[in-house]
Amino acid sequence: SSGINAEYGGCAMLGAGHVTALEVDPDAIEDLAGNLEEYEMDNVDVVQCDVTAPSSFKEGVFDTAIMNPPFGTKNNEGIDMVFLDRALELCRGSVYSFHKSSTREFITRRMESRGYHVTVLAEMKFSIPQMYKMHRKKEVLVDVDFIRVARER
Amino acid sequence: AVVSTQSTGHNMMKSHCKGVTNGFPLKLSSTKVDVKEVEFNADFITRMLDRLEWGALVEAARQLGVGDSLPEMAPEEGGDEELLRSVHHVLLEVEVTEGELECPETGRRFPIRNGIPDMRLNEEE
Numbered sequence: 001s002s003g004i005n006a007e008y009g010g011c012a013m014l015g016a017g018h019v020t021a022l023e024v025d026p027d028a029i030e031d032l033a034g035n036l037e038e039y040e041m042d043n044v045d046v047v048q049c050d051v052t053a054p055s056s057f058k059e060g061v062f063d064t065a066i067m068n069p070p071f072g073t074k075n076n077e078g079i080d081m082v083f084l085d086r087a088l089e090l091c092r093g094s095v096y097s098f099h100k101s102s103t104r105e106f107i108t109r110r111m112e113s114r115g116y117h118v119t120v121l122a123e124m125k126f127s128i129p130q131m132y133k134m135h136r137k138k139e140v141l142v143d144v145d146f147i148r149v150a151r152e153r
Numbered sequence: 154a155v156v157s158t159q160s161t162g163h164n165m166m167k168s169h170c171k172g173v174t175n176g177f178p179l180k181l182s183s184t185k186v187d188v189k190e191v192e193f194n195a196d197f198i199t200r201m202l203d204r205l206e207w208g209a210l211v212e213a214a215r216q217l218g219v220g221d222s223l224p225e226m227a228p229e230e231g232g233d234e235e236l237l238r239s240v241h242h243v244l245l246e247v248e249v250t251e252g253e254l255e256c257p258e259t260g261r262r263f264p265i266r267n268g269i270p271d272m273r274l275n276e277e278e
Binding site for chain 1: 161162165166167168169177189191194197200204245267268269270271272273274
């Protein structure tokens, strides 16, 4: 959730005219609202919604999207693609997002077949804490791409 | 309140209830409205004018009690500073902290609490 705050707050601090934060988790929203209050940021709207459900927003209403989607687990594969598709639906411009490097080829093929252009802007490692008993290690380092999906080359 | 529902949000949102053909605009109602001062940026408001659905904006303004400040018909060419400042006021300075957004077709109400609309639906909806 600190990642989520950094995106919304970061956008607003870096000069975005107006930011709308889409978040479904009540705890993350509480954290975010607290941060907005603390840093006196008044150009961020928060809407509680599930972006994997039919959209509460009209198409193309945002200039751009920056997001850190869930990567997907055994029971939730493909959820990162749902987030990406929704972001592209809501934005008229480019979408910036984090995805596992292991999915780079798949995402690139999928997006380019639809006429988008994918650029890997950065490669990094995310530390994922142990979530399930079956994970043997306390945390795992995952290779992650920060990508831009653009409508034109 | 720092967190708020503004007319910008209302202008961008629609109902996603099952079976709805035209869910825009949602009906806005408020029990608590805040007014705050936000620095005026003419360029930003001019760019927003291009993409606003004017009728929905006027309707939202009416709901917020500031409907008189905007003309009924959308300005044809950008707008003079007075108009831009009126739009700025409605868009960014008047906020709903407690209220509801209502689906125009099903009547389903989405609460706004502490300035945040909760658009979550149940499975069946």
